[in-house]
Amino acid sequence: MFTLLKVQYSNMLEYRVEIALWAISGIIPFFMLNIWTHNNLNESINISDIMLSRYFLCAFFVRQFSVVWVVFSFEEDSLMGKVSPYLIQPLNPFFRYFAQHLAEQITRFPFALLIAFFFFIFNQESIWIPSLGTLLLSTISTFLSFLIQFLIQSIIACLCFWTEKASSIERLLFIPTLFLSGLLAPVVSFPEYVKSWIYFTPFPYLIDFPANLLSGNAINISGGFSMQILWVLLLFPLFRKIWSAGTKKYTAMGS
Amino acid sequence: MKTKKYLKVYGKFLHTSLASELEYKTNILIDLFTAILSLIGSIFLLSIFFQNNGRIGGWEFEQALIIQGIYTILNGITNTWFNPNLTEIVKHIREGTLDFVLLKPIDSQFFISLKKLTPSGFLEIILGVFLLLYCIKINQINFNLSFLILSLTTIICSICILYSLWFFISSTTIWFVKTWNATEVLRSFLYIGRFPLNSFSFSLRIFFSIFIPIVFITTIPSEVFLGLSQLWKILLEVIVAMVFLFTSRKFWLFALRFYSSASS
Secondary structure (H helix, E strand, C coil): CHHHHHHHHHHHHCCHHHHHHHHHHCCHHHHHHHHHHHCCHHHHHCCCHHHHHHHHHHHHHHHHCCCCCHHHHHHHHHHCCCHHHHHHCCCCHHHHHHHHHHHHHHHHHHHHHHHHHHHHHHCHHHCCCCCHHHHHHHHHHHHHHHHHHHHHHHHHHHHHHCCCCCHHHHHHHHHHHHHHCCCCCCHHHCCHHHHHHHCCCCHHHCCHHHHHHHHCCCCCHHHHHHHHHHHHHHHHHHHHHHHHHHHHHCCCCCC | CHHHHHHHHHHHHHHHHHHHHCCCHHHHHHHHHHHHHHHHHHHHHHHHHHCCCCEECCEEHHHHHHHHHHHHHHHHHHHHHHHHHHHHHHHHHHHCCHHHHHHCCCCHHHHHHHCCCCCHHHHHHHHHHHHHHHHHHHCCCCCCHHHHHHHHHHHHHHHHHHHHHHHHHHHCHHHHCCCCCHHHHHHHHHHHHHCCHHHCCHHHHHHHHHCCCHHHHHHHHHHHHHCCCCHHHHHHHHHHHHHHHHHHHHHHHHHHCCCCCCCC
């Protein structure tokens, strides 16, 4: 596992520009912040400007370190017939993708820091340093959020064994993730009829929960963590099942 | 004579790409769901912004819906034509197949910008048109010929600007080879086109008028829809669109001079 990570890391370093561009393309939360504060929308939900700007900065960070694209890699590999050699190896190919994602996150880290630095130049009043405990907890919850998304996408990716283009299912699922996860607007601001059920879905735990944790907004810490772990525990056996069903179904190219 | 030839070639392009896309029928169904969900999602987001405020940046909710409609149409056009073709440029250059395109007795820009087509984007265009029709009803816009001409002109202009932006970014691949993420950056900036520009702070407004002309892409056409736009703005839009188209053409020819083919 560690060797895989090292190989993928050096691989990712080759594509620094590309990763920097990915990091830039994640700046939508900052535009949203601009709408919120410029129109004083936050007064109605009782969050101060500073807290809101911290929230969106944290949302940006959480998003940066929980982006998953395993469906797209796997779909390409399976269409190209590259999956067959991976299957022979005594290692689940998803470990390979997992290492790839982790390595990419490490490469991404300096760019994200740079963007945060620029953010603080423009918003000096929102500078804060989270305590070590919060930092640790939010790192764990970001990782759990990444894990949930990775599992969901891996399950979708396994559908590649049945249909050739699983990525369109992923695009479908991305829409609720985008609007309900708290990337564009904090979940607190959602109308009541959405808030009543949203906490039972995995979405608010993907970005809203870790971002609130990191930015120091009030949040139910133990509840959030248990829901995240619950989702991981629910999704993992599902992935195992669909994976073994899929590999049985899989017929290599030419057969 | 020449236009006839190009039209005929385009007919062939349409035929081949439709045939290959229709192979994946369930995909199109899923894409339909995606388009509907994403429209619902953005209206939901808009309603969050408006839930305690009557106006944002001087726009009412019903008026802001127009922007949403125009954005949806443009996004549909992007997904149908620009996105599949212009990401292909990157592939052409990386794999060296651009040589084959250049050798064909047809304009290379025409070939690479129109070769492919993703029909699922049509659904978004249709959804956007319906939303616009609905907006015309709720905003009580009276529908007449001059309104139709003006709004069509501005929308066509914004399509031209959008195309040029995409094309610019994709042509830079000739120098940087791996820039297919640059289009992703463009996409995230264009995302801002869903909201009235006046709801942003002054500095961002300047940025989105000059560097990435979102003003011309969604805001001015929406103002035209509401009958708010002055004539100079419309004229400016037409001029900007022409400048963009012209430079994109020049830029492509310029970039091609730096293209060294696969084995040289």
